[in-house]
Amino acid sequence: MFEKKGGNHPDDLLSKPSQTHKACERQSGNFSDCSDRFLLKDKTFSRQYAHLYAERLWEVRPKVEASARKKWVPYTVHTMRLTHTSVYIPLGKDIVIRKLHELKSDETCVVIGTLFKHMELKPSILQEISEEHNLMPQPVRTKYVDESDKLYLEDELQRIILMGDLDVQTSVTGVIIAVYGKEPEDDQGKFHVEKYCFQMLSDQVPRPVIQNDKYLVLISGLEIGSNEEQIFSLQLFVDMVTGMLGNSEEQSHCAEICRVIVAGNSLSSSTQDKDSLQKAKYLSKKTAAGSVDAVKTLDDVFTQLASSVDVDLMPGEYDPANYTLPQQPLHKCMFPEASRYPTFHTVTNPYDFKVEGVRFLGTSGQAVQDIVKYSTNEEPLDILEKTLEWGHLAPTAPDTLGCYPFYKEDPFIINDCPHVLFAGNMTKFDSKVFKGCGGQEVLLVSVPRFSQTSTAVMVNLRTQDCVPMQFAAPSTMEPNR
Amino acid sequence: MATDSMYLENLEEYVNDEGKIVTYKWLSLNLHVHVNEAKQMLYTFVEEQKKKKIHVTATYFVSGMCKSVDGCQTYTCTVIPEEELETFKNSLTTVHSIHVYSVQKAGLKDSNSLYLADYDCVKENLFEIHKYRSIKYEKAQPSSEAKRPPIKTAQEETKVSGTSSAASTNGHSSSNTKKDAKKGGIAGMFANAATKKADASKKADASKKQEIKAETNGTTTAGKADKKNQKDAKKGVANFFANHTGKKAAPKTMEVKKEENEEEAEKKKDTKPKQNGKGKRSKQARNGDSDEESNKKKRRRIRIEMSESSEEEMDYESPVPSPVPSPTREPSPVPDTPEKESPKKQEVSVKPSQNGEKHRKRRRKLVPKTFMDEDGYMVTEKVWESESTDASDAEPPPVKETPKPSSPQKKKKASPKKKSPPSTGSKKQTSLSSFFSKK
Numbered sequence: 079m080f081e082k083k084g085g086n087h088p089d090d091l092l093s094k095p096s097q098t099h100k101a102c103e104r105q106s107g108n109f110s111d112c113s114d115r116f117l118l119k120d121k122t123f124s125r126q127y128a129h130l131y132a133e134r135l136w137e138v139r140p141k142v143e144a145s146a147r148k149k150w151v152p153y154t155v156h157t158m159r160l161t162h163t164s165v166y167i168p169l170g171k172d173i174v175i176r177k178l179h180e181l182k183s184d185e186t187c188v189v190i191g192t193l194f195k196h197m198e199l200k201p202s203i204l205q206e207i208s209e210e211h212n213l214m215p216q217p218v219r220t221k222y223v224d225e226s227d228k229l230y231l232e233d234e235l236q237r238i239i240l241m242g243d244l245d246v247q248t249s250v251t252g253v254i255i256a257v258y259g260k261e262p263e264d265d266q267g268k269f270h271v272e273k274y275c276f277q278m279l280s281d282q283v284p285r286p287v288i289q290n291d292k293y294l295v296l297i298s299g300l301e302i303g304s305n306e307e308q309i310f311s312l313q314l315f316v317d318m319v320t321g322m323l324g325n326s327e328e329q330s331h332c333a334e335i336c337r338v339i340v341a342g343n344s345l346s347s348s349t350q351d352k353d354s355l356q357k358a359k360y361l362s363k364k365t366a367a368g369s370v371d372a373v374k375t376l377d378d379v380f381t382q383l384a385s386s387v388d389v390d391l392m393p394g395e396y397d398p399a400n401y402t403l404p405q406q407p408l409h410k411c412m413f414p415e416a417s418r419y420p421t422f423h424t425v426t427n428p429y430d431f432k433v434e435g436v437r438f439l440g441t442s443g444q445a446v447q448d449i450v451k452y453s454t455n456e457e458p459l460d461i462l463e464k465t466l467e468w469g470h471l472a473p474t475a476p477d478t479l480g481c482y483p484f485y486k487e488d489p490f491i492i493n494d495c496p497h498v499l500f501a502g503n504m505t506k507f508d509s510k511v512f513k514g515c516g517g518q519e520v521l522l523v524s525v526p527r528f529s530q531t532s533t534a535v536m537v538n539l540r541t542q543d544c545v546p547m548q549f550a551a552p553s554t555m556e557p558n559r
Numbered sequence: 560m561a562t563d564s565m566y567l568e569n570l571e572e573y574v575n576d577e578g579k580i581v582t583y584k585w586l587s588l589n590l591h592v593h594v595n596e597a598k599q600m601l602y603t604f605v606e607e608q609k610k611k612k613i614h615v616t617a618t619y620f621v622s623g624m625c626k627s628v629d630g631c632q633t634y635t636c637t638v639i640p641e642e643e644l645e646t647f648k649n650s651l652t653t654v655h656s657i658h659v660y661s662v663q664k665a666g667l668k669d670s671n672s673l674y675l676a677d678y679d680c681v682k683e684n685l686f687e688i689h690k691y692r693s694i695k696y697e698k699a700q701p702s703s704e705a706k707r708p709p710i711k712t713a714q715e716e717t718k719v720s721g722t723s724s725a726a727s728t729n730g731h732s733s734s735n736t737k738k739d740a741k742k743g744g745i746a747g748m749f750a751n752a753a754t755k756k757a758d759a760s761k762k763a764d765a766s767k768k769q770e771i772k773a774e775t776n777g778t779t780t781a782g783k784a785d786k787k788n789q790k791d792a793k794k795g796v797a798n799f800f801a802n803h804t805g806k807k808a809a810p811k812t813m814e815v816k817k818e819e820n821e822e823e824a825e826k827k828k829d830t831k832p833k834q835n836g837k838g839k840r841s842k843q844a845r846n847g848d849s850d851e852e853s854n855k856k857k858r859r860r861i862r863i864e865m866s867e868s869s870e871e872e873m874d875y876e877s878p879v880p881s882p883v884p885s886p887t888r889e890p891s892p893v894p895d896t897p898e899k900e901s902p903k904k905q906e907v908s909v910k911p912s913q914n915g916e917k918h919r920k921r922r923r924k925l926v927p928k929t930f931m932d933e934d935g936y937m938v939t940e941k942v943w944e945s946e947s948t949d950a951s952d953a954e955p956p957p958v959k960e961t962p963k964p965s966s967p968q969k970k971k972k973a974s975p976k977k978k979s980p981p982s983t984g985s986k987k988q989t990s991l992s993s994f995f996s997k998k
Binding site for chain 2 (some may be wrong): 093102103309310311317322324326331382385421545547550
């Protein structure tokens, strides 16, 4: 991916000083922000979440219906005697779509509704209150799945248990699904599923052809303020991107980086000292919060970066932003020096934007981590793929993931198919291209935590290639074996 | 090119004599040269030192592609000591660039020292570094310094608060202080506060908390101490914040002021609610605000307490029965007049000062007295006796008379004694056995 331009020798800087050093111009990409739906206009929390679910069902139902009609054309199979080939003959009539209250026994039909996964181990506020009765409080677990989990299908009025081909363990609450099957006469109250489908991924707007290589760098999990912060590696990263490290060839290569996205968790969880919330104010009067120094360090880092490249800062789980999704942009007064540059932007989480015609959509990883907790899915790329299939960025919100009680909209529904879908703060770097049934190609990227891996991700906008950039400090990291 | 030859000597000085870690960035910023040139300078320096057989160690920056565990090509960038250079180069599939990162006298232990070597230099020149880089970005122009002075104090506040805690309220507070300053309705107080703020902020040290304190000190003392010696009051209030125990000194002085001049007190009350508002509006961090408010509450509480005690003091001086009567005390008559009921009263009470004597209390004590009774027997009896605190002898008449009526009433005494609670005034605790010993 990195072809040598010109005939420059790698160690041309191991030489006598010369006066002539060229400076190159930073590439800037055509940028447009599409995250307006994630900005909260009014903040009324007096609503219930039922509106959000109703809106989700209302908005997605027609799309799921269309997808179901396309997929499940009723047919009969006719096998030719001579050639032994099977022919599928459509019956010419449409599939029957029923609401739950209209269900007739033993009628094969399609029902559309919201999936609900009943989990025994899911933490419940009632169980927490039971502490008062001296019952054992629920332990904090990494996974809340259990063998006995059940799936329910809920529409506006009723719910029914789903049995059959739908895998309980990999499903999550909150997905709008169409199931094809029947409610048997002898097993009332349960729906036997033969097939199921989700919303179809919308057609992708084709990417424009870009002449030159342009790169976008994704980095997440800087986690300043913890003991594990890789401040030297971070400094190497900054120096690299701003064109201080490397020889002139490498620097001109780095000049092709047109944007840097910081995908959350720039502060570490240790700066969110929960004890300080419990401690009395008069005791903690003179102690500064742990996040103060961390934010100052970050301000320096971003000032250096912003003086050379466009930077978008997304909030993450441990950042001083709101807890519920969508997280609002961090306030600029936290970064007084960096805010002086017009190239420094604070943005929402999730973040949706377009650079050079390439549509990016990504989160700081909370939705993916939540799905990991409540299902048997482990691989971040698998989960990203599933979210594309389900057509929803964060289906578990608001059930287990904090969410704002939206009223007439659900901004997490994936309406436009992105070209790149990324999630930050994952355990390791990974990427793959997902091919949708409508010919869409989406690059799925899992951005690792910088504090653990010292790795950032460079995405080539022209070729949709993805290369991890690793920064190592002396005597700490060895080169990859 | 005078600089060309000079730099070698400078480098020698920095590395060998001062023992500094010289990184390419530091060199570039100090000699005002392009970073690539600085790297080349370091390289020639290392070569020269090798020729002269002087020991210096260097770390190199190497970047290239290498194959990771997963099999994908990773773009690696590392800083490694000289010894590992060759082995590292060989481990890479392709090498993109190598250059000297830093030069120092002794070997490096870890990356922190490398990081710190540049830190101060970079911080000072945060907005100048871009001149020496290879990449220029036209869009990245910082907003000029000129915009900042007019809203300097507010800006300082936002800077201070911005780096301390959560964002949005601070934006409001700073804009509000601006508005206040402009309003001029409560002009005098605010003018004082503004000057005090300026003073305070000038005085303030590096620690921002002190600055916050000084500013809040300035605002709180503005109204209260404008007539008195400002410094003293400020100190008083500064003690306030610094030491909780010093609190009492401050409110007491304020108390005194209050008593001296009612008008002043009223004015203070007037300014206090305003001050509260201002205190709330001009807060820097939540800490400062809660400080002020809680301290105000404490002051108020103490003031009330002080006023209560002052009332007591005033009461004490006037000829009025003592203000601390025991609740169970029945109005007991003066011991001068002989009474028959007196032995029944077993409670000790603090007698009011009869003759207007100050600080002298007459007490009735239960005292065992030994005397000859009518049958010629030696009898020891407990008898109520009045005593004044200067320990003068009890008056004879009550003593003589009380035993006489007490002896015929001795039997009567037995029963009321049962019912009456044990005397609380006697120095010896009466136990149940004393009841039996009498017989």
